[in-house]
Amino acid sequence: MNIENIGQPFLKKFPGDFSNNPTQRNTPKVLFATIKPAGFDHPQLIAFNETLSEEIGLGKFEEKDLNFLVGSQLPDNIQSYATAYAGHQFGNWAGQLGDGRAILAGEITNATGKKTEIQWKGAGATPYSRRADGRAVLRSSVREYLMSEAMYHLSVPTTRALSLAFTGEDVIRDIMYNGNPRYEKGAVVIRTAESFLRFGHFELMFAQGEHKLLQDLLDFTIENYFPEIVSSDHQKYKDFFENVCIRTADLMVEWFRVGFVHGVMNTDNMSILGLTIDYGPYSMMDEYNLNFTPNTTDLPGRRYAFGKQGQISHWNLWKLANALQPIINDEKFLESTLNNFGVYFWEAHDKMLCKKFGFDGLRKEDEDFLTNWQGIMQELELDHTLFFNQLEKITPDTDLKEYFSPAAYTVLNEEKLRKLEDFIDQYQSRLQSNTISREESLELMKTTNPKFILRNYLLYQCIEEISNGKTEMLTKLTQALENPYQELFPEFSVKRPSNYDDTAGCSTLSCSS
Structure with a gap:
């Protein structure tokens, strides 16, 4: 791989701590701390994403590259580092956080000029590990490697995975936080993204009163990752915030489209670019349930339940707005933009659902239809993905009980079957009023509804x-x-x-x- 071409513009632009000290501590007035990965003597490659490697400019994998994939024996051009950020976790201010299990190698530029950041996850402790070891176990690494790529191919904005490897170490973890720790196989995944900047990076600068550094970070972010912003002076910061709101809303709509539940939408887990980031206790939806959360630490409040993801992203944007206020300096603009978020999100959400049903567009009367659909899905415990797959092939002569039972997590008794029949009648009636052909309707459904999800x-x-x-x-x-x-x-x-x-x-x- 072409690892000698990895550059480090972030380190050259901002103040950092160059002590290479992994001890947990606060690092005020800096945006990063240099840190060397732990290094592993007996790594073993599990998977390598050859297509991605070629796309981002790293090229083909050779056996000698294995050490780099786990953060060992780095070339002289790489000064690895971890970034500092803050955040609100489960609605509460958590203060300084940072890359506790992630270490950045830097940035690679491909032949077309596209830049991609490269980051190890699980390669050892950093100053931000909060008394943890900075390692990762196999199960979480496999989940991140596969799911981030699954989301990419579903056309959902996301970080991506380059490699997955055993470290040769065992790591002790208490998987359910119930006092029963056990050893598990350690692993490292390399993930990539245009940028790993989060809401929390901006929150940290605001919390520390570092307004000049906050503005520098904004300028850097706009210049490097928001080419569509061409305004100058303070207007560019307003355009930036509006853009982040739109990207975030669009991401939430995509999560709802494929039935993805993140599980831990803290502000430090929110990408400033509108990417899905930090694959922890996530889940794809099986039976449809707006109140479903895969995260046991989110019980009983279910703050990050499936149906609340739009609401929580809105709340997180309020916190980002608060952090950007010293630079934007226009409370009415921020309030108006945030109020518009809900309008934009719900309209985009309902338009997306109409595509899943093969409708020609969103009509006023469709709102009641979609609300009724949500109720039917929850009461009958229907599988989110399988339901829409079945809907594509339904005919007026279909035996609904036999047809939908394989997609139901409960028995379809007479009462439930009657409700399903009524709903399908409503659906067929709505289809008949479509202004597009049945072929066009089916094409909408087939390109919107996946056949496979990574359960x-x-x-x-x-x-x-x-x-x-x-x-x-x-x-x-x-x-x-x-x-x-x-x-x-x-x-x-x-x-x-x-x-x-x-x-x-x-x-x-x-x-x-």
Whole structure:
């Protein structure tokens, strides 16, 4: 790989701590601290994303590159570092946080001029590890590697994964925070993104009263990652905030489209570029439930439940607005922009749902239809993905009980079946009023509704196999996630088997990774 071409513009632009000290501490008035990865003597490659490597300009993998993939034996051109940020966690101010398990190598530029940041996750402690070891376990690394790529191929904005490797170490973790720690295999994943800047980076500068550094960070972000902003003076900061609001709303709509639940939407886990970032206790939706959260640490409040993701992103944007106020210096503008967020989000959300149903557009009367649909989905415990797949092939003669039972997590008794029949009648009536052909309607559905989603039970099976030295399922899942709008493997297009309903690390998840 062309790792000698990795540059480090962030280090040259901003003040940092160059002590290479991994001890947990506050680092005021700096945006990063240099830190060397722990280094691992016996790494073993599990997976490498050759296509991504070529796309971003790193080129082909050679055996000698394995050490780089786990952060060992770095070339002289790389001064690795971790960034400092702050954040609101579960609604409470948490103060200084930072890259506790992530270490940046720098930035690579490909032949077209596109820049990509490269980051190890699980390569050792940093000043921001908060008394943790900075390592990562296999299960969380597999989940990040596969899911970030699955989201990319679903056309959802996301960070991406370059490689996955065993470190050769065992790491102790208490997976459910219940006093039962155990050793697990350690791993490192390299993830990439245009930038890993978060809401929390701006919150930290505001909290420390570093307004000049805050403005410098804004200028850097706009110049490097928002080429569409061509305004000058203070107007560019307003345009920036409006753009972040739109990107965030669009991301939430995409999460709702594919049934993704992040699980821990703290402000430090929110990308300033509108990317899905930090794949922790996430889940793809099985049975439709607006109140579903995969994160056991989010119980009982369910702050980050599926149906609340738009609301929480709005709340997080309020916190970002507060951090940017000293630079934008226009409270009425910020309030107006935030108020417009809800209007924009819900209209975009409903338009997206109409595409999933194959409608020609959003009409006023569709609002009641969509509300009714949500109620039917929850009451009948219908699988989010399978329901829409079945809907594409439905005919007036379809036996609804036989047809939808494989997509239901409950028995469709007479009462529930009657409600489903009434809803399908409403749907068929709405389709008949479409101003587009049935072929065009089906094309909308097929390009909006995935045939394959990376369900937690599939990830669980894959992690178990990799732990036992097998990679057949990893290969198969990779093929499926790269073609999510095709049904390459029908055995993956089924609802979650009941034996996984309460399996730790499958249906019940935590942040312990």
